[in-house]
Amino acid sequence: MTVSPTVDFIVVNGPIYTSDPLCEWAEAMAVGNGRVTAVGETAAIRAMAGPDAAVVDLQGRLAMPGLVDVHAHLGLGGRQAAYELPLLPTDSTGEIFAKIRQWAENLAPDEWVIGGIVGSTVMDDITLEDLRQLDEAAGGRPVLLRDDSMHNRWVNTRALELMGVTASTPDPEGGTYSRDDDGALTGVLQELASPVGEEAAAASTQESGERHATAFRTAVQILNSFGVTAVQEAATMGYALETLADLDRRGELTAHVVASMPSRPFIEPGITGPELYDIGELHRTEHVHPDFSKYVLDGVPMTRTSAMLSPYLCSHGSHDPDHTAEPLWELGELTASLEALVDRGLHAKLHATGDAAVRLVLDAVEQVRASRGEAPIFQIAHVEYIAPADVPRFTGLDVVPDASPYIWFPSVIQESIAKQIPAETFDKSWPLKDLFLDGALVSGGSDWPCSAPSPDPWTGLETMITRRNPDPEVPGDLNGGQALDIRQAVAAFTRHPAAAMGLQDTVGMLRTGLSADFIVLDRNIFEEDPSTIHATQVLQTYFEGRVVHDAAAEHAPV
Incomplete structure (x- = not known):
């Protein structure tokens, strides 16, 4: 065990799940200068810390790494x-x-x-x-x-x-x-x-720097309350970059934020593309990482704008029986844009909800890998529909599946999609187990505030395992053969998205040298019935070794 002499406090008296494949469980942990100083057995941790070290007593509660949300709109x-x-x-x-x-x-x-x-x-x-x-x-x-x-x-x-x-x-x-x-x-x-x-x-709205600051501060506080300590902002405009950087310089940003700057106009008006990338670099701080561009390849299946390989269902007299929707990029155009992006040192998050759009991205990445190598990170959101032949290409091309289980349940989106997508395609949606077993870096994201009114990760984590609505009165599952087990689902909310965001040397695990971002839960999710995980409460959230959410203090009577 590598030991650093600096210890601010130790964490003991409860199981610690590290999400580190080399050492999944520990009895105790030491923290110093905002970093994990050591992880190991209680006696060894106490001995290195000395008798005067402060102690965080878990009182039998489970501690684990702070969660990582690979897709949110702060x-x-x-x-x-x-x-x-x-x-x-x-x-x-x-x-x-x-x-x-x-x-x-x-x-x-x-x-x-x-x-x-x-x-x-x-x-x-x-x-x-x-x-x-x-x-x-x-x-x-x-x-x-x-x-x-x-x-x-x-x-x-x-x-x-x-x-x-x-x-x-x-x-x-x-x-x-x-x-x-x-x-x-x-x-x-x-x-x-x-x-x-x-x-x-x-x-007509009197926007101001303080209004923006309140919005982003509120978003991060909500994430912290659910145990999230690192997030990828999925469509980051100029005002957002400026606001996040200002919050960080003032010491008010309590999460690592990776920015994804739109390559073209998307949800909000404003500058996009290379001009925005330049702005991003000006606002790089310790916790703000303007490292990604956001590409939008198609729309959403509810409005029949996802680019599909097979035609949509005909449910209205005006529907074209051959309609599949066209991608918003052509292959050559996308490849050239991604190569130029990579040459700037940036990575790409690509929205592709239809299987034809997913294939287009994979084809483009294949060409970029051949010309630019293995270093760039490519994420595809939201991997709902993937042609079976394309599933192994995620691993072969080192492409990250950015999965959004919040879109499954308890959202009503699936009910709407089922009216548009043929059953033979709909029933094979979200093939996460195949992707995971094939070695792809399956990563969980909330897509908040889309789909659900909160970025609660515990609902998403549960449904990755159960593939069912948390409400027992809602019958049926969603492609139940693609369910993950608890360790796989936790990986999809910790070390996998950390690596997908380029932060694998900072967050996602409790390992010596990494940021001391960890959470204390009201239950041991590894021992609970998976259908109860959605009810998990985060008692405390630590960011760089300091408490940024304390449920007991926040609910104490005034």
Whole structure:
């Protein structure tokens, strides 16, 4: 055991799961200067620390590494939690209208109602009557609601007016202003029509540095409360880079954050591509790592915009029986862009939800590997549909599957997807076991605030194991043969995403020399019935050896 002379405190009297394949379990751990100083047997740790060392007594509780979320949208999630109308994906239109009425009572007459998340099952069937009721509920105020994919928006008539959009307005490239069969606008904005609504809303909002800081601070505090101490921000704009760097310089950032800067316009308006990459490098700090670019290869299956190898189901008279959706990039174009990115020293996170888009990414990576070597990291989000022949290519090309079990359960997204994707494809979704056993670095991400109203990792971890809804009243599983075991699922939320983010020498395990990021739980998840893991509570979260979440203190009476 390698021993450092600096010990600030030791952790004893409870099982410690290290997530280190070389030594999975330990009796005790020493921490000094924000790093793990030693891991081993209690007697040895006590002896090296000396009799005066401070002690963290686990009282029999399980300790394990801080969790790592490979895919979250901190600005969107933090802003939603701090400032916006909270909606549940299970809310009906009636419940949404009621919440808007109540929320609007505290707004100025022309103030925007901004909120989310609206479930895909609601977005599937928006009518002109729904639009009328949305107008009425808001009392003349403009409304912008985000859906559970974050690719689409629902706005009302006043918002469309402020956007300058009428029934005769052409669709933006890569997006759609949805219309009914008679050509009337329904208020649904799909894909790259969404930033038009976001830009109109942002123009009327008094954004400020402190407002941004509050949003990101709130997001990180929420992550810490669930035991997350490292995260990959999945679509990082310029204001986000500046805000995160400022928080870190002030000592207020309590997580390692890897930024993914959009290569092209995506969810939010703003500078993208090489100009944004330059801004990213200016805001590199100890805990802010602007190391990735975000590429979007297709849309989402709910709106039939995922690029698929087989046609979508026909469920409406207007549907083309041969429709598969086209990727947003061509192979040569994508390969050249990735090579230029790699030449800048950056890595890539690529959104590809359809099996045709996944294949396109793998084909491009194959060419980039041949020309640029093995060093660059490539992640594919969200690996929902992969052609069987392409599964082994993830390992062969060293491509990371960025998996989002939050999209499975308890989200309503799968219910919506089943209306669009043929059963023979739908039933083979999320082949995580095959990927894991093949040696791919399966990594868990929340995609928060998409899919679910919180980035709770314990629901995602459980459903990787059970492939079932945590609610026992909801029957069935999702491709149950692809279930992981508990150790595999924990790896997907600790050391795997750490390596996928390029932070394997900093986080993801409790190993000598790594950051002392660890959590204390109210239960031993390795001994619990997996169907109860979603109820796990994080008692304490340590970031670099200091407590950044303490459930007892936060719930103590004032």
